[in-house]
Amino acid sequence: MGPLEGIKVIDLTSVVMGPYATQVLAEFGADVIKIEAPAGDLVRAIGPARHSGMGPMFLNSNRGKRSITLDLKTPEGREVVLELCRSADVLAYNVRPAAMARLGLSFEALAEVNPRLIYAGLYGFGQNGPYAARPAYDDLIQGGATLAHLFRLSGNEEPRYVPTAISDRVVGLTGVAGILAALVARGRTGRGQRVDIPMFETMVQFVLSDHLGGLSYDPPLDGGGYARQLSVNRRPxxxxxxxxxxxxxxxxxxxxxxxxxxxxxxxxxxxxxxxxxxxxxxxxxxxxxxxxxxxxxxxxxxxxxxxxxxxxxxLHDFDSVLRDPHLTAVDFFVRVEHPSEGALRVMRNPVALSDTPVTLPGPAPRQGEHSRDILRGAGLSEAQIDSLFEKQVVRGL
Known part of the structure; x- marks a missing residue:
């Protein structure tokens, strides 16, 4: 049994940041129900794939989840989410909070259905500031959090982005920490709560923990920046x-x-x-x-x-890291058989727990693969489920 065995997560996230966070929860043993719009998660289409909608970025951020395809813009779709949340522990989303409110899925609405629910939002900006309504993606946040500027300070002629979705991954892991903290607090109080994880603020703290430097003081002692990390010769x-x-x-x-x-x-x-x-x-x-x-x-x-x-x-490249002797010895890369995609190479969660081991979760789901099972588990009758499929509120395999 994983450490989160018995925890149910309703996953309304898409792309990278939110799905990465909820995959970690699934790796720790949570039952994660991924709700996808009829168009599906955008990252299903990114990268080479054996079958449409099953690209590698999706496979590497959605393992261990169950998938239901649901039209949240319909009254019936909203009612399905409310029904799922009655017995859930966590709801995670990564659209702007105003969009959740328009769907009738605000924290207040869901707290009425289940006061023990942890309502976790991973999105661009804290809601008390002028950027609250703005959309946000990894590239934008890298620039705003001074990451791109660091390249210029370290000898590049132009600012650049880190060539990986570092903001999405860091904020995703920060979201996991926030969700787990809220679950611990609920164990003491019996109450759920709203957990907000804004990208911009999270990444500014992440970067400036190294680079605020003399600007930590008032008045400043220097213009900021960690000299060793910014040296033009700091490189392989x-x-x-x-x-x-x-x-x-x-x-x-x-x-x-x-x-x-x-x-x-x-x-x-x-x-x-x-x-x-x-x-x-x-x-x-x-x-x-x-x-x-x-x-x-x-x-x-x-x-x-x-x-x-x-x-x-x-200095590894993508090929040599697969043959690294240490990673080989600890079985970091594992060959598994996906029911639709065949043989895949997957990565283990690196966290090791002695009493509640973190095991490989199940495969990333095909879109709507578990729609009927999820609805049955929520207590809907076969007639109700058939009606939702006929109206195309719910779709599945």
Whole structure:
């Protein structure tokens, strides 16, 4: 039994941020009921696929869920959601709160149906500010939270986005934390509550925890930014035959590293002698390392770092990471058989719990695959279910 066994989640989310959060809940053992509009979740169509609507981004953010296709814009569709929420523990959504209110699915409306319900919204902006009604996507939030600006500060001519949906993933995990906190509180009070997880505020905190720097003080001590992370030379180090990722960080690391290279005299150089000196002269330090690393192969450097116990890793690409010996040893990538998509490679949840193990959840669902079963579980009769299908309020396989 997973740690969330017995918890029922009504999942009204789509695209990446919300589905990623609810997949984590499913991996922890929750029963997640994914409600999709007739058009289906947009990410079903992203990436190569064996069958329409079953693309890899969908498969990797919706495992372990049951799917029902439901038209929420109809009165009957709303009534189905209310019925599902009567016995649910969590409802998660990632449209703007005003859209939920227009559907008649506000926190107040659902709290009347089930006062124990955790009502969790993952969306763009806190509702007390001027941006409240704005739409938001990962790219926008990366720019607003200064992530794109960091690229310019670190030597790029133009600002850039991180080439992964980092805002969606970080906010999704923050949403998981908020939902779990609300469930713990409910265990004490017996009451559900509204949980709001705004993207913009979450990502500004995430980024500026490193980079607020001297702006933490009033008056400011500097213009902000963590010098080591922003150094133009902070990057994988080119070796004689490839690249390596190494972080010679602490004073003890530097002592062992310079001694191994026969460069002990640098230990008395104020630019290398201690953490403060290296921080002030980080561009010089990293520039020197850039030249040094060209003198040996990647394997030679990796062997040296293991010998002197300094952190280092190979620079992986999408192919080589699949063959990483550590990930292989811990069975991180697992081959499974999907009932419609055949053989798939999936990733385990990395969290390990000793008493309530996190196991692989079931496969990502086909759209509407479980519509009838979900409605039966909510107590609807076969006649009621047939009527909903005839009116196309509900659809399924």
């Amino acid at each position: 180090l080119k070796t004689a035959d490839g690249y390596i990722c190494a972080l010679v960080y602490t004073d003890e690391h530097w002592k062992r590293f310079l001694t191994a290279l026969g460069e002990e005299e640098k230990l008395s150089d104020p630019r290398f002698a201690d953490y403060v000196g290296r921080s002030v002269n980080i561009d010089h330090v990293y520039g020197w390392m850039t030249g040094v690393f060209l003198t040996r192969s990647t394997a030679e450097w990796q062997a040296l770092f293991e010998e002197i116990d300094v952190p280092a890793m190979p």
